[in-house]
Amino acid sequence: MAGVARFVASSLAPAAQRFAPQAAAGALRRVLEVAIDGYQRFPGAEAVAARYLEKQETDAQGRRDVQAALEAVIDQHVRLAGVQGFLTSIGGLITLPVALPTNLTGLAVVQTRMVAAIASLRGYDLDDPRVRTAVITCLLGEDGVTDRLKNSSLPTSPLAMATAPVFDPELDRLVSAEVVGELIAHIGGKRMAITVTRRVPLLGGAVGAGVDGWSTYKIGQYADKVLLRRAPRPIEQ
Template sequence: MAMTEKLNEGKIMQALNWAYDKALDGSIPGTDSSYEMAENYLKGNANLIDKVNSLIRWQNTKSATTGFVSGLGGIIIMPVAIPANIATVLYVQIRMVAAVAIMGEYDVRDDRVKALAYACLAGNAAKDILKETGIIIGSKISTQLIKSISNETIIAINKRVGFKLLTKFGQKGTINLGKMIPLVGGVIGGALDGISTNIVGNIARETFIESSAITPS
């Protein structure tokens, strides 16, 4: 892998870690944390699948419209130079994935669950990424199965996810990283992709709710 690609992959993972932390802490003004989202959508008498689908549909609607980030207060400076639209996509999608995992009663602060959440961002390629690292989507997940994921496996998953996101957001596996661009409320416009967000949401539901499972091979 070329040095430029390694550098860009590192930038993507820095942005992803930033977005994940912000999503859990709810520290971006004008947005709920993943915990708050999960709590809101768990209310009511519908079954869990329907509640999760409702969350995904609403995130799709937001990501396909121009006003999603209009409620952000002030300017959010990322600790990494990466285009603001990419950082916003990562934030929207990882916040949704983490909320789905919380609704499935997973500990999203566990690095092993975090790696699975990151894999969901790869969309339809998520199962292949997990399979390549020795994890097969199966039936019901258990705490013991989660604990069986090694640090080496976490690193391998994150590496594959980072490269997949490069191909998703960039051209030929690289991203033209310019100077740091602040994430400003209301400026992203229609940069978010509702279709992509829907796919990511569906993968998160299959991973943390429906099949709710991983089985190390």
């Protein structure tokens, strides 16, 4: 995870530090491609989905429990989010401006791969750009998507995006910009808490791990809810 974060942080961090979501949207999209497709020894979402499905016992018809595999994927990524949140939150106060963009990148990678693995388990084709737009949208969380639908800053839900007749590149750019803003707001909110708690040894790391783990859990639950199962599609194993 640290290697992936370093690989992509150089392009995302400067824009994130300037708190300019539009400027960072293109860089974030590249980060999320890495999260879905994998990088070197960091397995992509389909490989993760297949691994957890393979771990499930088969029933009398030879089928494996997709929901159990999905829940295991969420649990794994909640733990990963907690670990990367801890590691990027325990430095001294002087490291805060550096740690935040790295944390933003690591969190985006963890959460995107989790949602993409859920989509794969539910029968969606991760090579379809419409599905990738839907995956990114799920990073806004249920409240974030609902609020944006109400104020019309998003035109439709992740499920509708994934099943739309055609891919809409303008919608994809819009979603990327919205997600950058959401991630920056998440990191900014966490910053207020850990700036104080870092004065107590290891407490800042615990806060960082808890905040990132909880947000990842909520996004996983939302993806589970909104990405309804499609017709069965074989997952390569």
